[in-house]
Amino acid sequence: MNWRKSLKGKVLAQEPLKKHTSFRIGGPARFxxxxSDIDDLRFLLVQAKRYKIPVTVIGAGTNILASDRGLKxxxxHLSARCFQKISRDGNRLICGSGVSLAKVVSSAREHGLSGLEFLAGIPGTLGGALAGNAGAWGREVGSRVKEITVMDHSGAIKTLERKQIKFAYRSSGLAKYVILExxxxLCRGNRPRIRKKISAYLSARRxxxxxAFPNAGCVxxxxxxxxxxxxxIDLCGLKGVSAxxxxISLRHANFIVNTGSASAANVLALMREAAKKVKERFGVDLQPEIKLWF
Ligand SMILES: Cc1cc2nc3c(=O)[nH]c(=O)nc-3n(C[C@H](O)[C@H](O)[C@H](O)COP(=O)(O)OP(=O)(O)OC[C@H]3O[C@@H](n4cnc5c(N)ncnc54)[C@H](O)[C@@H]3O)c2cc1C
Known part of the structure; x- marks a missing residue:
């Protein structure tokens, strides 16, 4: 395929996704x-559309269960420098989607900007957090968004104001785009107070x-x-059950852990078991929070 040669960035064929997911699970991705930059990204999306190859974005892979058979x-992966920039403009932080959430939180703290402390300890990138409207302690990242710049799969760039984005519990409707920035x-805050809040959130999380084991957060x-x-799930007595x-984590029943050699099929089996037991006992339908890449 000639388009591969014209790309400036790194192209890996049949790359195991287990190397890129926090679960350490997942077969090979076709590519x-x-x-390397925005133009390279646009070129790639246009070629992928032309050759009808589906495209998906991975951040830090902390919210994904990828199939053992891989993905066609x-x-x-937005690892290039242009997707990793952070700058400040008054009370605003302008961040590339490839920046880790930890860096976004620490950068806000260093600038004396408050409003993101609740995100401390959530792994992953800002892009992944925006796509899933990540949150904790009753707050969500979407509430702090002024605007988001995205590229659609034809290579067109657009900027969406917050009111144009459908942020809801763990969703945003942004998955159809590549989030760029x-x-x-935020609001001006007192740096020691921001630091204290972050420490409190981190220790509550700990x-x-x-x-102890690789996982993808709440399933x-x-x-x-x-x-x-x-x-x-805990009330159904499922902590410690394995496939x-x-x-199912002994510490937190909504976490499934990979104790060493788990497959995606093993994780799915436990999810089905937990969903079945919760439905039988409480009549509640559990819906996956992790993204199932099958
Ligand atoms: C220990 C642990 C604790 C966690 N705690 C929390 C928590 O408290 N709250 C919470 O909400 N989540 C939590 N998570 C889940 C996860 O960390 C977050 O959802 C995180 O925001 C995902 O970011 P990521 O970069 O890893 O995204 P990925 O897992 O790589 O991707 C997630 C989704 O986002 C899409 N995506 C990623 N980047 C982009 C982009 N640039 N453009 C378009 N789409 C994109 C992907 O296609 C995928 O659909 C936890 C996970 C772990 C392992």
């Missing part, structure tokens, strides 16, 4: 591509979250009225 797609609107969304998915190398 794993890191465009181009998996795009966001302007986050007390309840799973760190199910919290059902709106019925309480936390983890509490319902192959996958196990």
């Amino acid at each position: 794993f591509i890191e465009p 797609k181009i998996v795009l 966001a302007v986050l609107k 007390n309840k979250q799973e760190y 199910f969304r919290n059902p709106s009225a019925a309480g936390a998915a983890g509490a319902l 192959g190398g996958a196990q």
